[in-house]
Amino acid sequence: MDKFGNFLLGLGIGVGVGLLFAPRSGEETRDMLMSKADEGKDYLKRQTDDLRGSAADIVDKGREVINRQRDSLSDAIDAGKQAYREKVEQTNSQPAA
Numbered sequence: 001m002d003k004f005g006n007f008l009l010g011l012g013i014g015v016g017v018g019l020l021f022a023p024r025s026g027e028e029t030r031d032m033l034m035s036k037a038d039e040g041k042d043y044l045k046r047q048t049d050d051l052r053g054s055a056a057d058i059v060d061k062g063r064e065v066i067n068r069q070r071d072s073l074s075d076a077i078d079a080g081k082q083a084y085r086e087k088v089e090q091t092n093s094q095p096a097a
Helices: 002-020 026-093
Strands: none
Touching: 002 026
């Protein structure tokens, strides 16, 4: 939000100074202000689109990490179960002393 806040502050100051020192007629000044407002709107749209894309990438990467961790944990559990079964079978197959 810091960049967005700075953008709005700069936009406001620019409009204020532009109105005070405008060498153009009222209609020309209004057209210029509308043009700058459209540029600001386009900038905000681009920033929002970039943010959405970044957020989607982060979510996708997070899902991949979770899936890998889940698979690793599942493999570890399976290996532990197999080792337990082998130990039980080994113990049961040994003659009683």
